[in-house]
Amino acid sequence: xxxxxxxxxxxxxxxxxxxxxxSGATAAIRSRYxxxxxxxxxxxxxxxxxxxxxxxxxxxxxxxxxxxxxxxSVIAGFLxxxxxxxRMKKLEGWLFSFDAAGLGLFTVMGTQIxxxxxxxxxxxxxxxxxxxxxxxxxxxxxxxxxxxxxQKEIYAIAAVAGGSIFxxxxxxxxxxxxxxxxxIFTIILIRFIAVKKQLGLPKFELPDESST
Amino acid sequence: xxxxxxxxxxxxxxxxxxxxxxSGATAAIRSRYxxxxxxxxxxxxxxxxxxxxxxxxxxxxxxxxxxxxxxxSVIAGFLxxxxxxxRMKKLEGWLFSFDAAGLGLFTVMGTQIxxxxxxxxxxxxxxxxxxxxxxxxxxxxxxxxxxxxxQKEIYAIAAVAGGSIFxxxxxxxxxxxxxxxxxIFTIILIRFIAVKKQLGLPKFELPDESST
Amino acid sequence: xxxxxxxxxxxxxxxxxxxxxxSGATAAIRSRYxxxxxxxxxxxxxxxxxxxxxxxxxxxxxxxxxxxxxxxSVIAGFLxxxxxxxRMKKLEGWLFSFDAAGLGLFTVMGTQIxxxxxxxxxxxxxxxxxxxxxxxxxxxxxxxxxxxxxQKEIYAIAAVAGGSIFxxxxxxxxxxxxxxxxxIFTIILIRFIAVKKQLGLPKFELPDESST
Numbered sequence: 001x002x003x004x005x006x007x008x009x010x011x012x013x014x015x016x017x018x019x020x021x022x023s024g025a026t027a028a029i030r031s032r033y034x035x036x037x038x039x040x041x042x043x044x045x046x047x048x049x050x051x052x053x054x055x056x057x058x059x060x061x062x063x064x065x066x067x068x069x070x071x072x073s074v075i076a077g078f079l080x081x082x083x084x085x086x087r088m089k090k091l092e093g094w095l096f097s098f099d100a101a102g103l104g105l106f107t108v109m110g111t112q113i114x115x116x117x118x119x120x121x122x123x124x125x126x127x128x129x130x131x132x133x134x135x136x137x138x139x140x141x142x143x144x145x146x147x148x149x150x151q152k153e154i155y156a157i158a159a160v161a162g163g164s165i166f167x168x169x170x171x172x173x174x175x176x177x178x179x180x181x182x183x184i185f186t187i188i189l190i191r192f193i194a195v196k197k198q199l200g201l202p203k204f205e206l207p208d209e210s211s212t
Numbered sequence: 213x214x215x216x217x218x219x220x221x222x223x224x225x226x227x228x229x230x231x232x233x234x235s236g237a238t239a240a241i242r243s244r245y246x247x248x249x250x251x252x253x254x255x256x257x258x259x260x261x262x263x264x265x266x267x268x269x270x271x272x273x274x275x276x277x278x279x280x281x282x283x284x285s286v287i288a289g290f291l292x293x294x295x296x297x298x299r300m301k302k303l304e305g306w307l308f309s310f311d312a313a314g315l316g317l318f319t320v321m322g323t324q325i326x327x328x329x330x331x332x333x334x335x336x337x338x339x340x341x342x343x344x345x346x347x348x349x350x351x352x353x354x355x356x357x358x359x360x361x362x363q364k365e366i367y368a369i370a371a372v373a374g375g376s377i378f379x380x381x382x383x384x385x386x387x388x389x390x391x392x393x394x395x396i397f398t399i400i401l402i403r404f405i406a407v408k409k410q411l412g413l414p415k416f417e418l419p420d421e422s423s424t
Numbered sequence: 425x426x427x428x429x430x431x432x433x434x435x436x437x438x439x440x441x442x443x444x445x446x447s448g449a450t451a452a453i454r455s456r457y458x459x460x461x462x463x464x465x466x467x468x469x470x471x472x473x474x475x476x477x478x479x480x481x482x483x484x485x486x487x488x489x490x491x492x493x494x495x496x497s498v499i500a501g502f503l504x505x506x507x508x509x510x511r512m513k514k515l516e517g518w519l520f521s522f523d524a525a526g527l528g529l530f531t532v533m534g535t536q537i538x539x540x541x542x543x544x545x546x547x548x549x550x551x552x553x554x555x556x557x558x559x560x561x562x563x564x565x566x567x568x569x570x571x572x573x574x575q576k577e578i579y580a581i582a583a584v585a586g587g588s589i590f591x592x593x594x595x596x597x598x599x600x601x602x603x604x605x606x607x608i609f610t611i612i613l614i615r616f617i618a619v620k621k622q623l624g625l626p627k628f629e630l631p632d633e634s635s636t
Binding site: 028029031032033034035036037038040041051055058060061062065066082086141142143144 | 479480481482484541543547551561565570571573574575579580581626627628629
């Protein structure tokens with residue numbers, strides 16, 4: 001049972017790493033970066049969120065230094081982007097799907113790692129959200145863009161919702177696999193609905209400056 | 213005595229966290245970020261300096277993961293900004309006051325933590341300056357701005373001065389509370405004078421490029 | 425023998441730190457930063473790559489907190505930039521030479537530290553490349569620029585090549601000093617050739633967007 005949970009975590013991790021590596025490599029091509037820049041952005045986007053999580057909880061050396069699966073998943077996403085993906089049509093739609101999958105997979109994985117490190121439910125959900133979202137924040141910073149997740153359709157809230165559902169099901173019913181799948185599915189579903197209906201969080205103004 | 217020092221440190225931390233959360237949330241509103249972006253910038257500005265300090269000295273898991281006071285102070289600053297602060301008049305003046313308070317409080321706290329971790333006086337003052345200044349650097353990076361503290365009126369030097377006075381009084385007279393208050397007061401005072409008189413550090417030119 | 429290796433590592437470190445501090449200070453002057461900003465960029469450029477490496481492998485407190493040699497080398501590079509360097513002619517050429525030296529010295533040092541921490545050859549070369557390259561990435565982010573190393577002439581590949589040659593010679597012949605010197609020389613040589621002949625890595629396009 002434990003072994004099976006570990007195996008599932010590995011598959012989740014590989015799929016999420018691949019998905020985010022594609023998203024990072026595509027952003028680098030857009031910024032006119034060279035082959036090395038494309039690789040670094042694939043790498044940083046894919047392992048950035050988990051690295052920040054590992055640093056914060058003191059889980060050092062960070063995971064990917066001793067995890068060849070993560071490295072191979074990044075390389076696979078990098079090569080896939082250069083050879084196949086950038087020639088595909090309707091790039092935006094595919095890119096969104098990869099990103100939604102990565103967000104769901106990483107958030108649930110990060111939340112589970114937080115619980116396993118003995119953190120409380122709220123902090124674990126925050127660590128999951130950081131795992132899911134901050135690779136993309138680093139990607140945008142390195143690509144010279146304002147972080148998308150602070151502006152566009154509901155994003156991090158999807159991670160918080162999915163992480164909460166994962167924790168709830170896992171702690172109430174002790175059913176790890178069902179909790180994982182439900183959490184991931186929730187996140188992907190919220191993202192699809194949010195983008196389809198262009199749902200965003202409210203923004204605010206500083207009245208002092210509205211006349212500027 | 214030890215207990216009282218710990219208590220004072222907690223109050224300092226909560227006040228500084230609140231002040232910096234307000235400053236981060238306001239910067240996010242200015243960048244037209246949504247509700248989540250406002251929360252993240254409040255959070256990163258408030259805990260960023262201390263997180264970098266904790267990472268550098270290996271104080272892991274970082275403080276705020278196990279410290280609900282810090283989380284509540286961020287949430288208080290976030291809500292205060294949305295509900296009260298952004299409707300206030302003379303925002304600039306208030307924002308400056310919050311920022312000066314946060315700088316003073318965090319610098320002295322960070323310096324004290326450095327000393328308690330067994331670092332020398334110089335390194336402890338550097339750690340205090342990092343604690344006080346780098347939340348704002350992360351805020352500016354995430355808001356897509358050049359870091360203010362590298363350009364505007366005397367800022368980090370105020371932190372260095374206040375940290376040094378704190379260490380001096382603490383080590384000479386072993387009077388923690390007086391050392392803390394004097395250090396904090398020095399930093400706030402220097403910031404007020406610097407902004408009032410628009411005192412800045414010198415800038416330089418590269419002669420090679422002056423004709424560009 | 426061990427002692428001599430440690431000594432050589434110290435000299436390498438001081439020279440690389442000095443070189444990168446000059447590069448960071450010059451970038452700050454270009455961004456019109458004040459005296460403090462110039463110091464911070466000198467510092468971050470010089471110790472940023474090694475700090476990220478130490479964080480990733482859990483080598484905490486990070487090296488420079490307890491290493492006065494690093495601090496003095498940064499201060500020397502900072503003062504040298506303000507007093508001598510910015511008045512020199514043909515700044516670009518000198519700046520390039522400092523940067524190439526720093527890249528060679530830091531990459532080989534970082535790779536060696538990776539091996540000594542028990543990492544495999546590939547990960548050690550990656551850690552060396554991070555040590556050599558990411559100070560410059562942080563410098564560019566703090567100066568508000570897109571990271572140069574993702575766009576310009578062959579840069580990180582030079583680090584990967586030099587790190588690989590270092591590991592190869594060291595593991596085959598157990599000749600540390602020769603391995604170090606050959607690795608450093610390879611990196612500097614590749615950089616000189618790349619800039620002289622303007623060799624870059626290939627860039628790519630997203631066909632979907634070529635009509636935009």
